[in-house]
Structures are given as C-alpha cells and as structure tokens.
Amino acid sequence: MIVANEVTMKFYTPGKAPFVALDSLSCQIPRGCIYGMIGANGSGKSTFLRLLSGVYRPASGSITIDDMPVWDNPAAKSRIVYIPDDLYFLPQSSMKDMARMYRALYPSFNYDRFHKLSETFKLDPTANLNTFSKGMRRQAAAILGLSSMPDYLFFDETFDGLDPVMRGLVKQVIYRDVIERNTTTIITSHSLHELEDTCDQLALLHRGGIIFQSDVQDLKTSLFKVQTAFASPFTKEKFEGLNILSYTQMGSVCTFILRGDRAATEAHIRAMSPLLLDILPLTLEEVFVYEMEALGYSFKDILM
Amino acid sequence: MKNKIFDFRLYLQGLGRLRVIGIALAILCLTVSILVPTVRWLDGPGPNYQVEYPLDGDELVLEGSAQTWHDFDGLTENGKWEATWVQEAISDEVTIIPVLVASYLSPVLMLMMFSFLNKRKESDFYHAIPFTRGCVYTSFVAAVLTWVWGVLILSSLSAALVWALCPYVTFSFGGLIGKMLLACLNAALLSAFAAVAVSLTGTSSTAIITSLLVTWIWRIVMLFTLLCLECVLFLTPVDTIWGGYFSLEFWLPVTLITGGNRPVVIIYAVLVTLAMFALGGVLYSKRRSELAGRSVPGRFVHNLLRCMMTLPIALLLIYQIIDGNDFTTILIIFVCMLLVFYLYELLTTKSARRMFRATPWLGAVVGVCVVFFGIILLSGYVEEHERTDADRIQSVEIMNVGNVVSDSVVINSYEMSQIGPTDDADIIATVADAWERTQTNPRGAGALYGKRLVVHMKLKGGRRIIRELNFPWEDYYSMMGELKENANPQPIPSDEMIKKLQISPYSMYNTTKNIRVSGEWQTRLMQAMRTDYANMTQEQRKGLIDYSGREMLRFYITTEINGKTAMYSYSIQESMPNTIRLLYEIYGLPTYGRAKAAKSLIQSWGQDQRNTITIVSENGHHQQNRLATSNEKDLNQVKNILLKAIDRAQNESQEGYGVLIYINGWEEDIGIPAMIIVPARLYASEWKIIDELLFSK
Amino acid sequence: MLLIDKFSSKPVYEQLIEGIERDILIGTFAEGAQLPSLRELSAMLSVNPNTIQKSYAELMRRGIIQSAHGSGCYVAVGAKDILRREAAGRLGELTALVRELCLAGVSAQDIVATAVEAANGYNEHEGGNRQ
Known part of the structure; x- marks a missing residue:
C-alpha cells in the first residue's frame, strides 16, 4: 500500500520564490489498485510519481x-518500476541489452514474458532503440517494465502514446x-476516457x-x-432537501444536477406530481465538470 | 536485501561511460611515454665521461668529468687514464610528463562520469534504480579512478620498460614508482574535488566552476594569508610561523608532483583526498535529484557559491589596498570583481533585474575580506611587538652565518658550525638590543644599518621564537667574537671527522676536475695545513675564507659528524708554505705534468703579470714584480744562472722537489720558457745569488 | 452472455451484476455452478479485475453468490429465489411509468395490452419450459 502524508515538494529557483510542485498532498493507494491520475501539465503528476519512485525526496511530509x-x-x-514520460535508455542499447540490465536490477525479471x-508487439529486441519511433519506444519501455514483474508499476503518460490495440494488450497484462x-499500478494521463476504462x-x-x-464506478x-x-x-426552493449542484429553470421546466440516491430522489419528486420527470445519467466528463464546479473550479481551466 | 556499498555491474557500466575519453587518453599517454624513451634510445650514447687518473695509487687520484674526450691538462699522453663513459641519468620528471597531464585531466573525467546528474532523463534513471546513493557513488568513483590510475600506471611502466632496455641511460626504478604513486595520489586528489562539485550543482558550466573553486579556494586563502603576513611581519620569517606547516607548498595541488615530498605533505594530501571523497559521497546521498539542469540546489549552496566565486578577487583587491599599490591597478581589480560577481549571478538567475538584488552579498564578501585581513594584520602586529627585554630570553642561537671576516674577528664556516646556542648574558643583551632596535625601526634595514641575522630564541617559559634582526656592525662582530671565544672551535676538522678531501684547481676547458686525496697524502696535507694555520696572522687567516671571485686553489673537506655530512672549503694562501710545498710535490709528480700544473697554480694566485718572476722553493714563495726596474747587470746575471740551470735540468730526471721558477715576459726576449723547474740540489749555490739579486734589494 | 458497454452511463460493475443476475435467472449459471474466475472474466471482457471483484462482492453481500476458499465463486443455492424477490420490489417502477404514460394520454388499455404482450412474449421465447 502506498501512503502519502502531507507531501510537499518544492523546486528552488535562484532569485525567485520556490516553485511548489506538490502542496501537502495526502492519499492512500491500496495494493492491487489501478490508480489513475489526471491533471494539466505542471499539476504535479510526474513529480508525485518521482517521489514514489524514490527519485525525489519530499521537502516535508512522508x-x-x-x-x-x-x-x-x-x-x-x-x-518499483517507473516508466517516465521522457524515456531514457542506455546509449546504443537494444531491448535485449536493457532487458539484461533490468534482469540485474530486478530479480523478478521474467524473460518469458519479455x-x-x-x-x-512485433518489436525486434536486438535492434538499436534509437531506431525505434517514439511510439515503439513507449511500447518497449512498457514491455521492459511489465517483464520486471514489479509490485508497483507507474506509467507516466505512457498510454497516451500507444495505439488502442497495444493499449488493450498492456491492459490485459496489467489485469x-x-x-x-x-500488483499496484498508477497511470497518469491527459485523457479521462482512457482512465475511465482502465x-x-x-x-x-x-x-x-x-x-x-x-472510485471510478461510484463516480458515474x-x-x-x-x-x-x-x-x-x-x-428552486421547491426542491429543498435535495442535494442540488447546478440548477437551471426556463419557464415551467427545470433541469438540475443532483447528488444522491436515484430511486429516493425519483420517489421524492414524483410525490410532487410533476408534469414530466426525466432522470438521466451523466458521462464521466460531465460528472467531473459538475464536481469541479461544486468545488469551485472550472474543469476546462484545469485540463487545458 | 543487502544494502551494498559497491556494485560490480554499476562499476562496469561506469567504465563503459568513459570508454571513449579513457581510450583516447590512454593512447595519448602511452604514445608519449613510449616515444620519448625511444627517441632517446635512437640518439645513442651521450657525451659525458667520468675520468680518473691515479697520481699516486689510490691515495691521490685526479678525477673529473669530461664532456668529450678532451686533452685533460695534457695528461692524456701518459696514458694511465681510467675513463668511464657516464650514462645519462634520466630524471623521473621526464618520464612522468604524460602522467602529469593525465593526472590533471582526472577531474575532467570525474565531471564527465557524473554528467548524468545534469540531464533530467538520465538523472531520474540513475536515481530510480534500486541501489543506494552511496553505492552508485562509490561504483562510479571507482570507475573513474580505474581509468585514471590505469592510464598513469600503464604509461609509467611502459616508459620504465623502454628506459630499462635502453643501454645508454640509467634511471631509478624506485624513484619512478615513487613519482608514479604521487601522480596517482595527485589525480585522486583533484578528482575528489570534482566529486564534491558535481553534487552541488546541476549544469556542466557551474560544475566546472564549482570544481575549480573547491580545488583552489583554500589554497588561495592561504596564499593571501601568507602575502598579508609578509606585509606585516618584518622580524619573523613567514614560513617559520605556525610550526612551518603553513608554508605555501602545503597548499598547492602541484606540490605533489614538483617535489614537495615531505612525508607530512603526502599524509596531508592522502587525508584531504579521503575527506573530499567522503564529503562527495555524503553530498551525493543528499543531493536533490531535481537539481538536474538547474544551477544551484538551494539557498544555502547558492549563497555559498556566489560568495566563494568572488572571494579570491575580493581578497586580491583588499590585499592590493593594504600593499599600497597604485590606484589604477586597484580600480581595474575592483571592476573585475564586479564583473565576476554579476556575471555569475546572471549565469545562475538568468535575469538582469535579479542580478542586482544580490549586491548585499558582494558587500558581505568584501566585508569578510576586510575583517580577515584585519585579523591577520592584527595578529601579525601583536606577534611582532613583544617586549624585548633581555631577561625574557633564556638562550639564543645565531643561524645561517657562513663565515665572519673583519679586522677583529675571523671565523670560518667550520668554526661556525661548532657554535651553537648560548646563554651568555652579554650576547643575550646584544640580541635583545638588536631586537628592540629592529622592532622600532624594521624597515631601516640594509647594508648601512648593519647585519641582518636570523636568531632562534628560547624564551624563559619554554616558548621558541625565530626573528630576523638587524645588528649594528660593531655589535655583530663583537658578538661573533665572543661566541667564538666561548665555543673555542677547531679551525680545521680533525682527521677522524674527515670523510673526503678534495683539492680543486679551477676548471679548464670543458672539464671539471679535482684531486681526491686520502690515506698518507691526506694525513700529510692536513698536518701541513694545520701547521701553516697556526703560524698565520689574523690577516692571513682571512684569506682562507676568501671567495672574492678569484680563481683560487681550494681544499674541499667533507666531514661526517654524528651521521650528518657537511662540506667546508678553504682557499690555499701564499702564506701557507708547508701546504704549498706539498702541493708542489703533487704537481711535481712526474705523472702530473709539472709545467702546466704549476703554471695554473701560480696563475691561480693572480700573479700573471708581465715582467714578473716567481720562485717557489723550500724557503717559501717569493715574488718579484719589477724585473724591469732591476739594473741591467743584475738581470743578465740572473738570466745566465737560469739558463745554466735549465740546461742541467733538462739533462736530469725531474723527480722530487725542486725549485719552481716562473718568469713571465722573458720567453720572447731570451728564449727561456716561462716555467722552469730546477732540482733543488742543482740550484743550491745559485739560489743564494738570485735571492740576493732579486729579493734582498 | 455477459455484454459490457464500457462507455455506457451505467457503471460497468452494475452492468456486470445485472448480467450475472440475468444469467442466473436464465439458467446459464445454475445454482451451485461455479462462476468464471476473476482472471477469466477480466480477460474475456477486458475489465478491471477490481471492478469484477466489486461486482462479486456486491452479489455476495446480497447472498446471490458465495465463495469457497481457494476455488472461486459459486451461485448460491436459492439465488433465483432471492432475485425473484428483489425483482418483485421493482414493480414500483412500473407504477411510475404507467402514471407517466397516463399523463401523456396513453390509454389504460394500451398499457395493459402492451404489458401482457411483453410478458407472453417472454414466456414463449425464453421462459417457455421454465414455468
């Protein structure tokens, strides 16, 4: 289990105030969880993963x-294996060379899987990694990471660079x-869609x-x-007692976003004898937008 | 899981990181190491010869060195030479030059090895792998040292191999190994500084700057400390304070190679190297990985580095002001200091506006320098301005006086060596007096003021101090006279003390030679010298230690007392008949070739003037300068006697002591060779006449 | 057969639960039969095993399935009964729908006719011999 407790990370820039990358962040990630993190560039996703991998040490917190x-x-x-967004391989090495190194570093490395x-993935393990395209290098990194059989695997925007077929394959292995x-997995991404699925x-x-x-399922x-x-x-006062996040009314029709138990809400409103009553589900993105608004953020701003 | 402190695989990886530059360096050094000896080998044998010519068995040997086979004083015809061609001795320095270069490149290799710390991708990679920071550090440092030491050792040994095979040179294998190990130590030391630097910065440019700073900053501070002390200390020799351990040789990284081989210096270097590597390890363990690509990790290091950057030039500035240099120089240095400071700020903060906000730090640095120099000046002043009362002093010792020559006192260097510390009240009083004078007027030194002497004083209470004091000439001479009286030294070493005796005529041609004297000859010569000395006047004794530049005939006596060797020289004077007679005997040896030798002997007395006749006989050495002023009749009589003597001499063998007659200026006139040696027994009767004619009037 | 639409607004774990319930009622999973392992289901449906775990946990909570240590999950005896009982509780949904249809002007006859037709249709196609 991963436990982050009030973790703060600062970067010193001479002459300016230090840049706070993580601000008293706390979370708990249980074993076996596939944890998704989404956020704009600079929100701290990579910093968090680097802290988890032991590359950084927190300024405070644990x-x-x-x-x-x-x-x-x-x-x-x-x-732990950390697959960064900015990949590094030993110079002039092939996948096989890297595998050999990983084997030395991670005793659990599994050549069969490799x-x-x-x-x-149709990748040539003996070819120089410099000749691979960016997407292929991502795949290679993913393969090496997965073959190391770690207990904790961190993908930093790796999935964003894989095509759907590859993504599906990797997901199978993760599952x-x-x-x-x-295995506990953390995946960061720009795409909510991707995370929603996995x-x-x-x-x-x-x-x-x-x-x-x-919890993703609960969100929906x-x-x-x-x-x-x-x-x-x-x-709006008519609906006092309901936990309403967003309310619009045009004439005699109103639309609102509601948090709560669906059946109970339906019963409650029916009791008021409405002319019409529609209860519609929201997409995950819509859920996010409204949750953010409730918290005082604009989701579009956050993801842009 | 074990927490290893060294990982072999990492080490191999480290070796691989440097393989390009490592191999290039190896090729370069090996080539030079092998090329230089090979070229020398192809040059062939050198031109130096060591020659020995026995004049009288083992006890009297003419020895010298000749660059080419020269006519050694015309003695070569006699053919008893033993000449040994001398192999050129190769100094270790020559062998070690490529090695020197390599050792100074070691910090570069260290910086290159840890260059991954400056690039984010690589840095993250190496920090994520499951090794402790310490393990990565030691493995990589070991890899750097392997390359550097490998190249050093390989080049040195290959050079040694070629030198050993070359038949024309000798070199000391032990000396070479020693120098090689010192070069390895030097390389390790320099790379240790770089190892500290890489953990403090995140870009290559700042790493290089920091590396230089860390290497030199302590040395620069010491340099200025000593310079400042020199400004303020007039009495105390700067390199004797603080036990002599704060001399500059301790503080220069070049010292190990160029000759600071005192064991203390080496131990010090080893300790600093180990400490620096340890510090580097600690810093590396604590290094924040996010430093990659950034110039400084945090406020503390940033401030430290910005101050250290400017410190050397600020020290220079304040020193120039103290030393009283001209305004232009000071102004230029001041401007340079501003440049250095602000450029560094620009480099790290990348903003002109923020650059100026750092100015208070510049002020702090200058302030620190002022305080620093102030403290040194103050302590120097305090050190020098002590009470100079005689009753503080328990004993004094006068140092570094070679010999003393005055009307009243004559002390030769051997006698001086027998004079040690004294607690004589008069002498202490004189010293105390000189101390006070010098303290009040330190810059009033110079020939007009008196004699400057280094005095070791032991104060009551045990403290020992060293001072350079000015003594008025009279005080100096009377003090030295008293010292001599108290010590009552032997003027000439006794036979047991003599390790080697050499007589040295001046050089001729490209040879240097002397006569090595031992056994009977030595005993006789020394005895003659002692006898002559006893009979010499004070004035004449001065001549013994006269090195006024004339080419003198000298005795070089090497003594060995209590395991220590020392050499003393005495110039043979005209007033030493016994000695001269023996010398003449030596020169008279048929094996020597009397004529030239005797001529050189007399020429050495600077009496090579025209119209001079010099006669050396049992009665001593006589000289007449003004043949020209003698009347014609007398001169003709002299000439006839001489011609007859020559005649006889040429028909008889010239062994044994004879009368040496040297006439300058008569060759052309009457065909008498300038130098004649006439057997005494043939000459006895005429001697009186010549004596009367030339010398009695 | 279990069919999952990942991007439907209905969460996957709910879809899974409903699918399993349906299969139990249909008879694909008989009472006492072993359910597919997490591994099989996850691979088949390409679904996060934690999600599947969640569904199974919920079904276990309701008593519809039970786990035997080490050998996976089994349909509980009496699961069908539980499901039927639960289904009956949903008649209220029908009431709400009927009310709405009435409001919209659909006649009661049409409503009843449709309901009867649907039930008959089910009985013929799927529930024929299970009555």
Missing part, C-alpha cells in the same frame, strides 16, 4: 510504500498481474494537490441529471 520510505531504499526500489510481449500478484480509482491533480479522488452513479416540469409556477 511517502511510504508498505510502510517503508522509498528514498535511498534499494529494497523498496527493487519492487520474449512473448516483444513478439506480440493479470493484479489478479496474480496484487482504472478503478481516479484522482484529479491541480497545482500540486489532489482536489478530487473517487454519484451524480445524475433531473429534468422535470410542473404545472404551477415554482422556484
């Missing part, structure tokens, strides 16, 4: 993996690892803090849209 701090801790690091995945070895937990990062974190059911009309004039 980051532990299974109760062990990661910083300068080879025992912890040997169970060969199988290389085949499946198997979750089942077989309770992850079971989702967090939104903005300016160094998690402003929103939730946490909010819904209600459209209803009444014969007699009414105002």
Whole structure:
C-alpha cells in the first residue's frame, strides 16, 4: 500500500520564490489498485510519481510504500518500476541489452514474458532503440517494465502514446498481474476516457494537490441529471432537501444536477406530481465538470 | 536485501561511460611515454665521461668529468687514464610528463562520469534504480579512478620498460614508482574535488566552476594569508610561523608532483583526498535529484557559491589596498570583481533585474575580506611587538652565518658550525638590543644599518621564537667574537671527522676536475695545513675564507659528524708554505705534468703579470714584480744562472722537489720558457745569488 | 452472455451484476455452478479485475453468490429465489411509468395490452419450459 502524508515538494529557483510542485498532498493507494491520475501539465503528476519512485525526496511530509520510505531504499526500489514520460535508455542499447540490465536490477525479471510481449508487439529486441519511433519506444519501455514483474508499476503518460490495440494488450497484462500478484499500478494521463476504462480509482491533480479522488464506478452513479416540469409556477426552493449542484429553470421546466440516491430522489419528486420527470445519467466528463464546479473550479481551466 | 556499498555491474557500466575519453587518453599517454624513451634510445650514447687518473695509487687520484674526450691538462699522453663513459641519468620528471597531464585531466573525467546528474532523463534513471546513493557513488568513483590510475600506471611502466632496455641511460626504478604513486595520489586528489562539485550543482558550466573553486579556494586563502603576513611581519620569517606547516607548498595541488615530498605533505594530501571523497559521497546521498539542469540546489549552496566565486578577487583587491599599490591597478581589480560577481549571478538567475538584488552579498564578501585581513594584520602586529627585554630570553642561537671576516674577528664556516646556542648574558643583551632596535625601526634595514641575522630564541617559559634582526656592525662582530671565544672551535676538522678531501684547481676547458686525496697524502696535507694555520696572522687567516671571485686553489673537506655530512672549503694562501710545498710535490709528480700544473697554480694566485718572476722553493714563495726596474747587470746575471740551470735540468730526471721558477715576459726576449723547474740540489749555490739579486734589494 | 458497454452511463460493475443476475435467472449459471474466475472474466471482457471483484462482492453481500476458499465463486443455492424477490420490489417502477404514460394520454388499455404482450412474449421465447 502506498501512503502519502502531507507531501510537499518544492523546486528552488535562484532569485525567485520556490516553485511548489506538490502542496501537502495526502492519499492512500491500496495494493492491487489501478490508480489513475489526471491533471494539466505542471499539476504535479510526474513529480508525485518521482517521489514514489524514490527519485525525489519530499521537502516535508512522508511517502511510504508498505510502510517503508522509498528514498535511498534499494529494497523498496527493487519492487518499483517507473516508466517516465521522457524515456531514457542506455546509449546504443537494444531491448535485449536493457532487458539484461533490468534482469540485474530486478530479480523478478521474467524473460518469458519479455520474449512473448516483444513478439506480440512485433518489436525486434536486438535492434538499436534509437531506431525505434517514439511510439515503439513507449511500447518497449512498457514491455521492459511489465517483464520486471514489479509490485508497483507507474506509467507516466505512457498510454497516451500507444495505439488502442497495444493499449488493450498492456491492459490485459496489467489485469493479470493484479489478479496474480496484487500488483499496484498508477497511470497518469491527459485523457479521462482512457482512465475511465482502465482504472478503478481516479484522482484529479491541480497545482500540486489532489482536489478530487473517487472510485471510478461510484463516480458515474454519484451524480445524475433531473429534468422535470410542473404545472404551477415554482422556484428552486421547491426542491429543498435535495442535494442540488447546478440548477437551471426556463419557464415551467427545470433541469438540475443532483447528488444522491436515484430511486429516493425519483420517489421524492414524483410525490410532487410533476408534469414530466426525466432522470438521466451523466458521462464521466460531465460528472467531473459538475464536481469541479461544486468545488469551485472550472474543469476546462484545469485540463487545458 | 543487502544494502551494498559497491556494485560490480554499476562499476562496469561506469567504465563503459568513459570508454571513449579513457581510450583516447590512454593512447595519448602511452604514445608519449613510449616515444620519448625511444627517441632517446635512437640518439645513442651521450657525451659525458667520468675520468680518473691515479697520481699516486689510490691515495691521490685526479678525477673529473669530461664532456668529450678532451686533452685533460695534457695528461692524456701518459696514458694511465681510467675513463668511464657516464650514462645519462634520466630524471623521473621526464618520464612522468604524460602522467602529469593525465593526472590533471582526472577531474575532467570525474565531471564527465557524473554528467548524468545534469540531464533530467538520465538523472531520474540513475536515481530510480534500486541501489543506494552511496553505492552508485562509490561504483562510479571507482570507475573513474580505474581509468585514471590505469592510464598513469600503464604509461609509467611502459616508459620504465623502454628506459630499462635502453643501454645508454640509467634511471631509478624506485624513484619512478615513487613519482608514479604521487601522480596517482595527485589525480585522486583533484578528482575528489570534482566529486564534491558535481553534487552541488546541476549544469556542466557551474560544475566546472564549482570544481575549480573547491580545488583552489583554500589554497588561495592561504596564499593571501601568507602575502598579508609578509606585509606585516618584518622580524619573523613567514614560513617559520605556525610550526612551518603553513608554508605555501602545503597548499598547492602541484606540490605533489614538483617535489614537495615531505612525508607530512603526502599524509596531508592522502587525508584531504579521503575527506573530499567522503564529503562527495555524503553530498551525493543528499543531493536533490531535481537539481538536474538547474544551477544551484538551494539557498544555502547558492549563497555559498556566489560568495566563494568572488572571494579570491575580493581578497586580491583588499590585499592590493593594504600593499599600497597604485590606484589604477586597484580600480581595474575592483571592476573585475564586479564583473565576476554579476556575471555569475546572471549565469545562475538568468535575469538582469535579479542580478542586482544580490549586491548585499558582494558587500558581505568584501566585508569578510576586510575583517580577515584585519585579523591577520592584527595578529601579525601583536606577534611582532613583544617586549624585548633581555631577561625574557633564556638562550639564543645565531643561524645561517657562513663565515665572519673583519679586522677583529675571523671565523670560518667550520668554526661556525661548532657554535651553537648560548646563554651568555652579554650576547643575550646584544640580541635583545638588536631586537628592540629592529622592532622600532624594521624597515631601516640594509647594508648601512648593519647585519641582518636570523636568531632562534628560547624564551624563559619554554616558548621558541625565530626573528630576523638587524645588528649594528660593531655589535655583530663583537658578538661573533665572543661566541667564538666561548665555543673555542677547531679551525680545521680533525682527521677522524674527515670523510673526503678534495683539492680543486679551477676548471679548464670543458672539464671539471679535482684531486681526491686520502690515506698518507691526506694525513700529510692536513698536518701541513694545520701547521701553516697556526703560524698565520689574523690577516692571513682571512684569506682562507676568501671567495672574492678569484680563481683560487681550494681544499674541499667533507666531514661526517654524528651521521650528518657537511662540506667546508678553504682557499690555499701564499702564506701557507708547508701546504704549498706539498702541493708542489703533487704537481711535481712526474705523472702530473709539472709545467702546466704549476703554471695554473701560480696563475691561480693572480700573479700573471708581465715582467714578473716567481720562485717557489723550500724557503717559501717569493715574488718579484719589477724585473724591469732591476739594473741591467743584475738581470743578465740572473738570466745566465737560469739558463745554466735549465740546461742541467733538462739533462736530469725531474723527480722530487725542486725549485719552481716562473718568469713571465722573458720567453720572447731570451728564449727561456716561462716555467722552469730546477732540482733543488742543482740550484743550491745559485739560489743564494738570485735571492740576493732579486729579493734582498 | 455477459455484454459490457464500457462507455455506457451505467457503471460497468452494475452492468456486470445485472448480467450475472440475468444469467442466473436464465439458467446459464445454475445454482451451485461455479462462476468464471476473476482472471477469466477480466480477460474475456477486458475489465478491471477490481471492478469484477466489486461486482462479486456486491452479489455476495446480497447472498446471490458465495465463495469457497481457494476455488472461486459459486451461485448460491436459492439465488433465483432471492432475485425473484428483489425483482418483485421493482414493480414500483412500473407504477411510475404507467402514471407517466397516463399523463401523456396513453390509454389504460394500451398499457395493459402492451404489458401482457411483453410478458407472453417472454414466456414463449425464453421462459417457455421454465414455468
């Protein structure tokens, strides 16, 4: 389990105030979870992953993996593989060379999986990695990471660069690892769509803090849209007692976003004898937008 | 999982990182190392010869060195030479030049090895792998040292191999190994500084600057400390304070190679190297990975570096002001200091506006320098301005006086060596007096003021101090006279003390030679010298230690007392008949070739003037300068006697002591060779006449 | 058969639950039969195993399935009964729909006719021999 407790990360720039990349961030990621993180560039996703990988040390607060701090801790690091957005391979190396190195670093490295995945992805393990396209290098990095069989695997915007077929393949491997070895995975992405499909937990990062974190499945059911009309004039007060996030009314028809239990809400409104009542689900993006607005942010601003 | 402090695979990877420059360096150094000896080999044998010519068995040997086979004083015809061609001795420095270069490149290699710290991708990679920071550090440092030491050792040994095979040179294998190890130490030392620097910065340019700073800053501070002390200390020799350990040689990275081989310096270098590597390791462990690509990690280091950058030039500025240099120079330095400071700020903050906000730090640096110099000046002043009462002093020792020559006192250097510390009240009083005078008027030194002496004083209470004091000439001479009286030294070493005796005529042609004397000859010569000395007047004794530049005939006596060797020389004077007679005996040896030798002997007395007759006989050495003023009749009589003597001499063998007659200016006139040696027994009767004619009037 | 639409507004885990319930009622999974393992389902449907785990957990909570340690999950005996009981509770939804249709002007006859037709249609096609 990953536990981040009030983690703060600052970057010193001479002559200016330090740039706060993470601001008292706290979260808990249980074993076996596939955790998605979404946020604009500079929101702190990569910084967070680097802290988790032991590359950075927090300015304050603590980051532990299974109760062990990661910083300068080879025992912890040997169970973690971090695949950064900006990939680095040893100069003039091939996938095979890198595999050999990974084998030395991670005793759990599995050559069978490596060969199988290389085949499946149609990548030549003996070719110089410099000759690979950007997408192929991402695939190679993913293969190497997965073949290392780590307990914790972090993909920093790796998926954004893979085509859907590859993505599906990688996901399958991840799922198997979750089942077989309770692997914990963190995936960061720009695309909510992608995370929605793969992850079971989702967090939104903005300016160094998690402003929103939730179980993906719950998210979809946490909010819904209600459209209803009444014969007699009414105002919003009519719906006092309901947890309304956003309310618009045009004449006798009103539309609002509601948090709560759907059946109970339906019953409540029906009891008022509406002329019409529609309860509609929201897409994940819409859920996000309204949740953000409720928190005081504009989602568009956050993701742009 | 074990926390290793070294990983072999990482180490191999490190080796691989440097393979390009490592191999290039190896090729360069090996080429030079092998090329230089090979060229020398092709040059062939050198021109130097060591020659020995036994004049009388083992006890009297003419020895010298000749660059080419020269006519050694015309003695070569006699053919008893033993000449050994001398192999050129190769100094270790020559062998070690490529090695020197390599050792100064070691910090470059260290910077290159850790260059990954300056690029974010690579830096993250190396920090994410499951090794402790310490493990990565030691493995990579080991890789750098492997390359550097490997190149150094390989080049040195290949050079040694070629030198060893070359038949024309000798070199000291032990000396070479020693120099090689010192070069390795030097390389390690320099690279250790770089190792500290890489952890403090995140870009290559700042890493280079910081590396230079870390290497030199302490040395620069020491340099200015000593310079400042020199400004303020007039009495105390700067390199004797603080136990002599704060001399500049301790503070220069070049010292190890160029000769500071005192064990203390080496131990110090080893300790600094280890400390620096350890510091580098600690800093590396604590280094913030996000430093990659940025110039400084945090406020503290940033301020530290910006101050250290400017410190050397600020020190220079304040020093120039103290030293009283001209305004233009000071102004130029001031401007340079501003440039250095603001350019560094610009480099790190990348903003002209922010650059100026750092100015208070510049003021702080200058302030620190002022305080620093102030403290040094103050402590120097305090050190020098002590009470100079005689009753503080327990004993004094006068140092570095070679010999003393005055009307009242004559002390030769051997006698001086027997004079040590004294607690004589008069002498202490004189010293105290000189101390006070010098303290009140330190810059009033110079020949007019008196004699400047280094005095070691032991104060009551145990403290020892060293001062350079000015003594008025009379005080100096009376003090030295008293010292001599108290010590009552032997003027000439006794036989047991003599390790080697050499007589040295002046050089001729391209040879240097002397006569090595031992056994019977030595005993006789020394005895003659002692006898002559006893009979010499004070005035004549002065001549013994006269090195006024005339080519003198000298004795060089090397003594060995209590394991220590020292050499003393005595100039043979005209007033030493016994000695001269023996010398003449030597020169008279048929094996020597009397004529030239005797001529050189007399020429050495500077009496090579025209119309001079010099006669050396049992009765001593006589000289007449004005043949020209003698009347014609007398001169003709002299000439006839001489001609007859020559005649006889040429028909008899010329062994044994004879009368040496040297006439300058008569060759052309009467055909008498300038130098004649006439056997004494043939000459006895005429001697009286010549004596009367030329010398008695 | 279990069909999952990942981008439907209905969460995957709900779809899974409904799908399994339907399969139990249809008879694809008989009572006492073993359900597909997490691994199989995840691979088949390309769904996050944690999500599947969640569905199974919910079904277990309702008593519809039970797990035998080490050998996966089984349809509980009496699951069908539970489901039927739960389904009956949903008649209220019908009431609401009927009310709306009435409001819109649909006649009660049409409503009843449609309802009867639908139920008959089900009985013929799918529930024929299960009555």
